[in-house]
Amino acid sequence: MLLRYILKRIFWMIPFLFAVSIVAFLLIQAPPGDYLTTYIAKLGESNEVLDQASIENLRERFGLDKPLYVQYFRWVGNLLQGDFGMSFEWRQPVSDLIWGRMALTVTLSFATLLFTWAVAFPIGVYSAVRKYSIGDYVATTLGFIGLATPNFLLALILMYIGVVHFGADVGGLFSNEYKNAPWSWAKVWDLIQHLWLPVIVLGTSATASLIRIMRANLLDELHRPYVDTARAKGLSEFWLIMKYPVRVALNPFISTIGWVLPNLVSGAVVTAIVLSLPTAGPLMLQALLAQDMYLAGAFVLLLSSLTVVGMLISDILLVLLDPRVKYD
């Protein structure tokens, strides 16, 4: 039954992604001009002038002279064969540019997600069970501060503290000597050492809101009759809360997977620039500014796919966790 549900969901992803590809393509085409206009303007800044013939030549080479739908179908056709096209700006295949950054982005996203859960879960449960205690007030206050502080500001503060007080190497995800080195255990360790700062910066607001969600949900569940039933069975207070109300209040936690992936890629651009993280965000911003259409298109498409996959994962987890969720 579950397998059929998953297959069905994956099947529905096909028309959805197709629609997304159209929207993505149109979005990228929406600003006036194309990559060449940007390119010519850039050359103009350094007083170089291209003559009309070579512009036409370039336009033909990039396929920008064709009608929109031809360009679209050529793009999609290549995509289906696994070819994301060439980046105009970098003069490199898009796939070469993207995969390394996407891998780091996904690593960072999941590290942040785990951090968020690990912090928000116990604090949220504590706040609910000890409602209106000092600890609850502290958690609530910190939570609101976390929600209200812009990420990039937090990034700057933490970087300052890190550098001045601990002499830590902040910024980026690798030390200089590992930046272009092949993967090794030492490099992984280096990554872990650098990961904490962006993870905290990116995770705080999500943590804060999850604490609030967990607290509110658990408060609703704590006084349900089934909790009394469990208590009357002789279960200890700790296990009783963990096994029954927390379990029911867990659903929104699972649902966060769905939005955390796209949010980290697109929402964290400013933070990523401040922290000079080699993730997908800054590169995507650049590609959009330069109207580097294949690179930008690949990013938009990947983001959408990640969102869809994230939703699928969280839906499957929900079905596994809560038998009341029907999946047909």
Add this chain to the structure above:
Amino acid sequence: MSRPVIQIENLNVGFNVRQGMLDVLHGISFDLHRGKTTCVVGESGSGKSVTARTILNMVPRPGVINGGRILFNPESGETIELTALDPRGREIRAIRGGRVGMIFQEPMSSLSPVHTIGSQIVEAIRLHRDVSKKDAKAMAVESLRQVEIPNPEKAVDRYAFEFSGGMRQRAMIAMALACRPEVLIADEPTTALDVTTQAEILDLMRRLQEELGMAIMFITHDMGVVAEIADEVVVMEKGHVVEKGDVDRIFYHAEHPYTQKLLGAVRRLEEPATAKVRPAEDAPDILKVRDLQLHFEKREGFLQRVTDVTRAVDGISFDLRKGEALGIVGESGSGKTTVGRCIARVYDPQAGSVDYAGRDLVTAGKEELRDTRQQIRMIFQDPFASLNPRMTVKQLIAEPLIVNGIAQGKELDERVAKLLTEVGLDPGMMERYPHAFSGGQRQRIVVARAIALEPKLVIADEPTSALDVSIRTQVLDLLLKLQAEMGLSFIFISHDMAVIRYFCDRVAVMYRGKIVEIGETEQIITDPQHPYTKALLSSVPISDPSQRGTRQRHRYVETA
């Protein structure tokens, strides 16, 4: 008599609120005996549930035990003072579920929605018995079999929401009894159930008590249930035990006025109301319902094919005369509520006709309905849910008057005041919000709102089910008074035969969307023709302990 298994001595429980300590139990004392059922009766707010929870040292916050004690004398071993134990400690936890089991009122919400029935019973067993998971599961299956759940091997792996209310309560009982406790505390275990299901659960509990010999503390507000199962009765009022004794003494020689009042409220409901005004012999028909049908279709799959049809209302026909009260009785799921809503056109029936004063309501358009809705009003079951908590009583009652442009300004105030007086409330309270009123008073507000437009027909859907017995008769008497004064006709939907007998001229018995029997109330109750009506009547508790066991209960099974 042997040593009681539970002794409650001078128990005092207070709630620590802002104004200081507010006592909810004022030094109560009574005992529970092995093999006996002690019924604790009282109306809402009398402290019954708090007492039950205090036995397991589970006083709900902010409650504290501030006097007296509860002693537990196990079959073997020393006396334990339950109230002296740490409420989170190991000792009290060994007693909870192990030696004292408890079941609660709401079988719907008292079982975890995300764990299987089996896993919840297995947990209860393994907390108190040192057995392997496999053995515990076998024991769980056995305990489900004991409470007569069909297919126990399959049922252990199902979830609570896959069961009906009665099955859930059976599963709760199985769980509470899985460790063979010496005491079973049941907090209104049948209040949320149908009469037929209630009768089955009562039979089951009685049988299990004979088999296992435990003491049962049975909390209820229903004197009929008390008469059916109690050996001993404890009557509670506002945190005091006002009277206790064996069941015969309480029923035949009650001394305390409160006990007499409770019994009186039940006994009055055993016959038609004396104040009842019968409709005139030649009263014209106000409503003619013919072959009314409403089917709910379940659609599934890509093409939305109809996979299942529920015939909620399946060809209903009846007439209602002016000034008459027609009862519709049946179990939950029989379609009685749906009939009421079809007539009020809350739902759109698929076939049939509802002829109201020469107008067919089934085919009526919006404008015509607006007109008839002034004359046909509804009253719902839950007075807590059917009043908007953010509106004052005045706003609530005035709303239909304003919406229909009947009154405004000073005239509106006067009309609201008059309506409140009519339903027996002080007009000075019209600026207050619903939460300031008790359940009975709220239902009066609902009634005032329903009669604000001087309707001709009122459809009342279980208007007294959520109320205590003594309040129940008050609300019914109010409706009778209004009926006599205004010449109202009623369609009165209820699962409670006693209420129907008290209030209705005629009654229609519904089973699975059809009327199986319709006729004069007294005739149906004293001489039922259809086997389903007989089964339904056999389940109604008789509030006379001397007649216990004289009636053979049976459940109606439709012969296909």
